[in-house]
Amino acid sequence: MFRAALITLFPEMFPGPLGFSLAGDGLKRGLWSLEARDLRAHGLGRHRTVDDTPAGGGPGMVMRADVLAAALDAEPDDGRPRLLMSPRGRPLKQAQAREWAAGPGLVILCPRFEGVDERVIEARGLTEVSIGDYVLSGGEIAALAVLDACVRLIPGVMGKLESGTSESFEDGGLEYPHYTRPREWEGRPIPEVLLSGDHARIERWRREQSERLTRERRPDLKP
C-alpha cells in the first residue's frame, strides 16, 4: 500500500483537500494512508525551536539540520523516497508521479521560512522537488500537489481505468478539448465531428486538436 508521511509544523493542514472526492474515498477505503508528523515534537528546548538565523547573515530563518534529521529518523527506513519540497528542486513530472504511485509511498518534508540547512539534504539523501517556477510560503501546498498527482494513479482510486492514461502529459502532449450537453450553448455548437458517431474521425480530430494545442502552448513538450 502507498503510505504517505508528511513532516510539517502544521499537521492539521492534512489531509485537507486530499480528504475529499477520489483521494478521500481512497483514503477511507484503505487504498492509501497518510500520516502528518508534527516537526515541533523534535524541536529543541522549552520553546521547541526548529530554526535559527542563517550562517553568513541575511534575512529569514533556516530550519536546523539536527531537528529535521531527528524527525526523518523517526520514520521507519522502509525504502520510501524522501522528498524535500523546494523551488530549487527538479520540477514534478507526470512520469515521476506514476513511478512514485507504483512504489511503497513517500516521506515528504514540508519546510517553512527561508529554507533548510543544506547538510541535512546531503546527509539524509533528500530528493528536492519543485511544483513550478514560483515561490510558495511553505512546502505543505506543494506536498499536497505531489500527493494528489500520485494518489489518483493508485489502482482503484480512480473509477475508470482508462482515465489517467489518455490525459495531458501521458503521451507527451496536452489533452484535446471536451464538450458535453447542451448541444448548443450561448450560440456555440459542439463541433459537428463529435456528434457524427464516426469513431475514426473523432479519434483523428482529437489527435489533431491535441497536437495543435501542444504546438501552440507547450512547444517544449513535443518535437
Ligand code: SAH
Ligand atoms: N528561499 C527559498 C524560498 C523559500 S519558500 C528560495 O528562494 O528558493 C518556503 C518553502 O516553501 C520552501 O522551503 C519550500 O518548501 C516551499 N516552496 C516554495 N515554493 C515552492 C515550489 N515552487 N515548489 C515546492 N516547494 C516550494
